[in-house]
Amino acid sequence: HTHTHTHTHTHDTTTTTTTTTTTTTTTHYVRTYVRYVRTYGTYVRYVTLRYVTLRYVTLRYVTLRYVTLRYVTLRYVTYVTLLTYLRYLRYVTYVRTYVRTYVRTYGTVRYGTYVLLLLLLLRTYYVLRTYVVVVVRTYVVVRSST
Known part of the structure; x- marks a missing residue:
C-alpha cells in the first residue's frame, strides 16, 4: 500500500x-497508511480513516494520524463498483x-478542517442493495505551521 502517484487529472x-x-x-474496513510528500513548500500527507459506515449517514469513528488538515484535493480516484463516475x-x-x-459539531479536528x-x-x-466499497486516494495539503 505504498503509492507515489501524483496524477493531476481530476475530472x-x-x-x-x-x-x-x-x-x-465486501470488507467493512480498510487500513490505509501514511506517507510524506513535499510539494511547493507544503506537506502532503496521508490520513487514515478507518471504518466509516454511511448506512444512515452516520460516522462511526474516525482515526486521524494528523489533525492539522487544511485542504483536501481529490487527485487520484479508483473505485470498485458499478457506480458511474458522476454519481x-x-x-x-x-x-x-x-x-x-x-467535525465542526463534535470537534474531532479543528474548526473548518476537512477529514480525508x-x-x-x-x-x-x-x-x-448491498454495501459498496469506494476507495479514494487523496492528497492532503497541509500548510507547515511555524
Missing part, C-alpha cells in the same frame, strides 16, 4: 473505464460536506 472522462478489480468489495463524485461531495459538519475520505461505504439501491 477526466477517461476514468470511467477504470473499473479496477473486485479486490475488497460517485456526487456522493463524495455530499459525504465530504457531512463530515465537515460533523479514504473509504466510503455506500448504501445504494442502484447497486444490488
Whole structure:
C-alpha cells in the first residue's frame, strides 16, 4: 500500500473505464497508511480513516494520524463498483460536506478542517442493495505551521 502517484487529472472522462478489480468489495474496513510528500513548500500527507459506515449517514469513528488538515484535493480516484463516475463524485461531495459538519459539531479536528475520505461505504439501491466499497486516494495539503 505504498503509492507515489501524483496524477493531476481530476475530472477526466477517461476514468470511467477504470473499473479496477473486485479486490475488497465486501470488507467493512480498510487500513490505509501514511506517507510524506513535499510539494511547493507544503506537506502532503496521508490520513487514515478507518471504518466509516454511511448506512444512515452516520460516522462511526474516525482515526486521524494528523489533525492539522487544511485542504483536501481529490487527485487520484479508483473505485470498485458499478457506480458511474458522476454519481460517485456526487456522493463524495455530499459525504465530504457531512463530515465537515460533523467535525465542526463534535470537534474531532479543528474548526473548518476537512477529514480525508479514504473509504466510503455506500448504501445504494442502484447497486444490488448491498454495501459498496469506494476507495479514494487523496492528497492532503497541509500548510507547515511555524
